[in-house]
Structure formats: structure tokens, C-alpha cells
Amino acid sequence: MKTIRPGRLIAKTILALAGFLAVFPLLWTALNALKNNVDIITRVPKVVFTPTLANISYILGRDSVLTGLYNSAVACGAAVLIGIVLGLPAAYAVARYPNRFAGDIQFFVLSLRFLPPVAVAIPLMVIWLQVGLYDTLPALIVTYSLLTISVIMWLAIPAFQGVPKEIEEAAFVDGYGAYSVFWRIALPVAARSLIGAVAFSFVLVWNEFLIALMLSSSNAKTLPIVASELSQQGMNVPWGILNASVVLLSLPPLLFLGVLSGFLNSVFRQKKS
């Protein structure tokens, strides 16, 4: 057994290093958000400094940032809602009422993910310009719905398949109709996995950049676009402010960390049984 020891030590060191690498850059950014510019632009990184809230209050006081936040929240919220309303029932139908197209439907939904975003964004930009909806939230919401519906559907099919069939059959025997079985049995039983699927689709559209960049010019800019524009002003913008905007942009997806890691666990527990 002695020969294994140094190997284990090396393995543990590598893991610890990877864990450190996973979070340290982000923590450092958060730290920089609390620094004055003189404390950031130093050749030797400063760990001890007098913290300031100036960057954060500057960011939260900017109209462009607040509009971006509002646009992101509305566009992502509405698109996810549409994704839930249209995606969940369709996923249930595929999971529970198998027909000969089920395989094709699943492949079609997945194949939407193959489409290069540029290939979708260019024509959509021309279309929205022609109908006069370019640079508006409705255009963004409709475009994002394609993303949310397909992702929610893709992830919800296995979630519904994981619901024990016996429970649903028992409900049918008790005289429930097909729709109330969906509402009262399948949805609540699969809820945990479904919440994971919905959270995933939210993170996906919140983080989306290319389509938002192409479909907005001033009114409908989402937060990622606003944040990236701050940096285009070069190094004239104090770094602390940029760091603060990165932190603000990153917080909402991180709120779902618990939900999503629980979702991963439930997916793999299903596979085991």
C-alpha cells in the first residue's frame, strides 16, 4: 500500500488546484470590484486594500445598466414562461403517448441546437427590421422562445419518463381524465427535475449574447451587451467598474447553482435504477 501514497498525494494536490482555479478568478474579480483604481493597476496584486463601494454604486446608478437589467429580466422571464407553457405539455405528450414520430420529434428539437446562432440572427434582423419590431423586447422574446421551448422540451421528456407509470395508471382507474392526470399527477411528481430543466433554460438565455447583440441597437439591449460595451471604451473605464458589472451580470445564474446541481444528481440517480 505504501507505493500508492505519493500518487494519492499528487492526485489530491491536482484536485485542490483545480478547485482553486475554478473559483479563484471569479473571487478575484469580485475583490477588484471593491477596489479603487490605484489598487487594481499594480504590478504586484494587492490583497490588502481599503475597500470602496464606489464602483458598485456607480454601476447601479447608470441608466444603461438598469435598462439592461430590466430588458434581460423581461426578455428571459417571458421567454422562459413561454417555454414552460408550450414545452412542458409537448414533452409530456412525447414521453407518455408514444407514436411513430416520437424519435423524429426528439431529433428535430435537438437539431435546433445545431443551428449556428449567426445563421438565425442575420435573417431575423432583416425580418424584424421589415416588420418594424427591430430593437424591441417582443422581437427578442419571440426569438428566445425558440431556445427555451426546445431546451425545456428536450430536458423534460426524460423527466416525465421518470415518473412511475403505475401512479398514472392508478389515477386513470380512479376516474381521472388524461388532462387531470397531467396536471395533478405527472407535473407534481416530476416537479423537481422540471424545475431543473426550467432553471437551465433561464441560464441559457440570460447568458445569450450574439442574438441579443444583433437584434438590439439601443432600446432592447440586454445586460451582457451593456457590460461588453463598457469594455469597448478601452482602458479609460476604471477597471473596478468593469469588474463590478461582471459581478452583477454573473449573480443571477449563480443563484441557480443549488437547483442545477440537484438536477444533475436526480438525472443520474434515475439512470442508476
Add this chain to the structure above:
Amino acid sequence: MRRRSSLPVTFLVPTLAILLVLSMVPTLYAIVIALQNRELSAPGYSWVWFSNFADLFSDRRFLNAVWVSVKWEIVTVVATMVVAIGLGVLMFEVAGPRLRNFYCLLFIIPVLLPRVSAAFVWKFAYHPLYGIATYPYRLITGGLIFDPLSKPGSALFAVASVDVWQWGLFFAVIVLKLLETLPPQPIEAARLDHAKRWQIHAYVTLPMLKAPLISLMFVKMIESLRSFDLIYVMTRGGPGVATETLDMYAFSQGFIESGKVSYASAMAVLMMIATVITFTMLWKRVQA
């Protein structure tokens, strides 16, 4: 028990119809635009049929972008899988249940970040004078400058490292969960035969996980196509055209440099055809 019900029709048809419209309209329209000569600055246009496509093949910047995209795809997919399998196996071997949970939580964080955020975080970190990632180099060499993002040779790898930081760590978690679903008997048997730890994984566990690992690689190949945000924020395709992938070049042709929307769309259509054909074939293979 299930009686005939209207449920599948009412639940499926509207959703599929909407998905079809939302996906086919832009796709077909992309092809239409690619056959015209639209420009952002001028409202008029005429049909030029395939001349945009013909121009592409004599455009050296386009051919460079194809090559950069292929390089990007190979580098990120291979590096992600190596990191994921390496760290996943290490966690499986030396970490107890509580430590595993802790690492899993840490490793999921990078992938949740918006790519714009991840790109900024590392753009700061790679700054030659003030970056935290270049600090060790400055310390060791006594202040020499190392600027990975502005050298043509290293820029692509520097940007790819951010992609691997996000996806490699996340996939390590999935590899660990996959290893945990394996039955313990074959591993025990190999151990009784005095197989070394690495041999057990190389010859027993990883071959048992071949199918899910291939699916994982497939997912990464699709996600690697979405490199635009990282490259846009970190290098804008530069230095020169060293990191100019197809979507970056299409974007700059269509919107930054010349406003040649049709030309950009022709590029996008070629990308679309290539990816749809490749991934459909791969998918059928994975399923078979």
C-alpha cells in the same frame, strides 16, 4: 388503461407548429438573403444567385476563418474531454463523498457564468502588466512581459483555455456521476487481479462508459460552435485574424466592416449546412 384522448394532439401540435415556424422562417430566409446582394446601408437589392458563394471560396480571410474554426473545435473538444476524464477519475479515486460534493459544486460554477463574464474575468487575468494569471510569470522572470492574448501563436489557446475552464470542469462532474453509476463488481474483480488503479480505469471503467462519453463529446462539439462571445470580448478575432472564427468573420463582414449582409448570410448558410449534415450523421451513429 389509457383511453383514446385528445391530449397528444392538443399538447403537441401547437408547440411543434410554433417551433417549426420559428426555426424554418429564419433558416429559409437566410438562404434567400444569401442569394441576393443586400447591404445594410442601401435599401435596394437584386438577385445574384450563387455569386456570394463563389466569392467566398476565393476569399482568403474566409478560408482562414474555416481553418481557425476547425482548430478551435478540435482544441476545445479534446482539451475538455481530457480535463473532464482526468479530474473525474481523480475525484472518484481520492475524494470521499463529502469532498466530492464540495468539488462538484465548485466545478459547476464556471459553466454557469455568462460567457461574457467568463471572458472578462480572464481578459483581466491575462493582462500582461496587471493580470493575476500573468503575475507568477512576472514574479519568476523579474518583470518580463507575457501577453498571451496579443500573440498570434498563443491567442487561440488563451481563449480556448477559458472555454475549457467552463466546460472541462463541468464535464468532470458528469464523468464522476457516470463512474458512480457503474456496478462495483468488475472494478473489484480487476483489483483482485492486481490491476493498478490507472489500468482499472483505462481497461475497465472508461470502456464501460464509452457510449455516454461519446454523447458527452457530441454535446461539447455542438457547444463549441458557440465561441462567438468569448472571442468577441477577448480578442475581437485578433491579433490580425489569428482567432477569427466563422461566426466572428460573418459578424464583422455583416455588421462592423462593410455591412454586406448577404455575404455574411452566405457564410452562415454554409456553416449551417456543414453543421447540420455533420451532426445529423454523428447523431445517427451515436444512436445506432
